[in-house]
Amino acid sequence: MPRIPCIVTLLFVCPVVKAQQKYSPQQVAHVLGDVADALDKFHPGAYRYQSKNDFAAYVDSVKGTIKDSATQVEMYRKIKPLVSRVGCLHTDFSMTEKYKQELNRSPNLLPLRLYFKDDKAWITDNFSNHPLISPGDEITTINGRSIGEILRQVLPAIPSDGYNQTMKYLALYRQFPLWYRHMVEVTEHFDITTISGGQPRSVRLKGMMEKDLAGNGFLSEPVFARQLELKIKDATAYLTIRSFADSYIKRSGQSFKPFMEEAFKELQNKGVKNLVIDLRDNTGGSDGNAAYLSGFFFDAPYRYWKRVTCTPAIAAKIKGVAKIWWRKPVQQDSLWLWQKGKRSGEFDYVDEQQPAAHPFAGKVYVLINGFCMSSCADLSAVLYSNRKGLFIGEETGGGYQGNNSGMMPGIHLKPSKMMLTVPLQKYETAVDTARFFGRGTMPDVPVELSLNDILQKRDRVMEVTDSLIAGNSNVAQRR
Known part of the structure; x- marks a missing residue:
């Protein structure tokens, strides 16, 4: 999902305070309280996977452990699990850049x-x-x-x-x-x-x-010459999509929609019967790109998102200058629904979506793993729900029913300057609300990453996929 930095200044006033090395128990408790209050007030999915009472009880239990003064990293160890307990990969609690730089000045990482x-x-x-x-x-x-x-x-x-x-x-x-x-x-x-x-x-x-x-993909993001790749061998095509983020795609000298248009024309011209879409390690990016790709697998109108909501506190903040970009959310029963924006297309995919002019008619195999997140996980859920492919690998890291993301302002926390990142939009994909609740899209053909695969540099997920295409695999499938 895209970040929109300007929302920070529109919705929050972030105080500037002097950094401290040690914080008293009262200060640590104050930061904890501010984190809990912000999640309760602004996070649209704070209670998606837990009850409000359970969260409050957990906050109280953490408060009970605050006995002594703490450094930033000690405070981080108390509060980070509380933030992650929300069950949202887009919600973050981080130490200041200055403190992280101090940590990085000494050799303190396990080699x-x-x-x-x-x-x-x-x-x-x-x-x-x-x-x-x-x-x-x-x-x-x-x-x-x-x-x-x-x-x-x-x-x-x-x-x-x-x-x-x-x-x-x-x-x-x-x-x-x-x-x-x-x-x-x-x-x-x-x-x-x-x-x-x-x-x-x-x-x-x-x-x-x-x-x-740190190396390529270890303690740092992997670097690829191309984010989008298409290879065709006989009647099978292999489409690798490493990211849906326009910034990454442009950096590799590519453009998503033109690439996909040409790719699917080539599949049609060459009579490709099998298409393998490798989404492994795709951490997301533009919703527009992911939704655009989905259209190549439908031959009739379909739904992508069910709705996008926010909290009442955020709905109340869409006024004045903010209304240049976004329409004020509307209330429907107990929900506040985001509407299509005036200058932003980020909510366009709640509407009924239209299929591509020439959708792919062959068999589709989708490769997934735990680093399929955000918009990549949304796409996976929509394709899976509509039976548009056979999914192979491991459960996606992003939720099957959707995620919380979109605008993600950072809130600086007194007196530490530590930052809480809170997504302001709750996305609900147009899928069964009971199936895989609290989980990602599950593979039809589970293939787990193993120690031997790593040591042998073996891509067993691709091996299983090729065997399935060749029709000589006895791998059990589930649906």
Whole structure:
């Protein structure tokens, strides 16, 4: 979903306060209270997956743990799980850039990449060059903490839509050293125990700095020469869409709609019978691009979104200058519905959508995983609900019934300057409201990322897909 920075100045006045290194218990409680109040007042999906009473009880339980003064990272560890409890991957609570820069000035990141499964972890990459550590070794403790204990501290802080876990575990694979530092401890030494060849080992590792550890797709966003790719082999086409974000697509010298127009013309001209759409790791972007793509799979009018709503407090703020861009939301029973904008097309997809002039008529296979988020997850849900393809891989990280996103202002919190990001729009996709509630789009053919696949650099999801197309696969399917 797109961010619209100007809404920050239109809807909120963000105070500028002097940063502090330590905060009293009263100040920490004040920040916690402001976070809870902002979520209750402005977040349209704060109670999408939890009751108001349950959330209030959780807030009170966190307040009860505030006994001593705290640094920013200590405050973060108390409040971040509360924010993630909302079940919204677009809602964020972050430390100040200045404080994060201070953390990054020392070598305090674990120099390993880990794959997690349940309460276990295995090393896939060793950046320490320590001779007693090898990819495939199981790691059992870090600084005296078991993997299960660490996960119980870290997983509740990682945001995802609803009750989804695939996104959380994929985030651990790609970002664990940062999550460990932020949620467990800041340290420059790591005493780890491993199991290698059935034998336990104890090793001390020195931490690394983020600038030395981050690589393409590990602790940083992956970089691609092209965001959109089409390859045709015999009667099968492979369409890879790494992002729906116009900024990323333009950066790679491409334009979404012209690319898709040409791509589907080529599919038709070459008589392609099977189309594989690879949406894995597509974290979203423009709703217009995702909705536009959906039209190539329908031959009759269809619904994309059911509605888009906001809280009464946000509806009341659409006045004055703000009305240049947005129409005031209208009340329908207990809901406040966003209307089509005056200068913005972001709510256009609530209307009935029209199919493309020449929709694809062959078989469609959609590859998904836990990093299919936001508009990518919306598209997946709409195609799945209308049986427009066979879905292969893992549950999407974005919710099946929709998400909370759109305009996402940042609220600076006194006296810390830490920031709470609150989405102002609740999107509901035009799908069954009971199916997969609190989950993402589920695959028809589940193919889980495994340790062996990573170590062997094997794309088993694509292998299974090719076998299904060839008609020689016995893989069980569900629908």
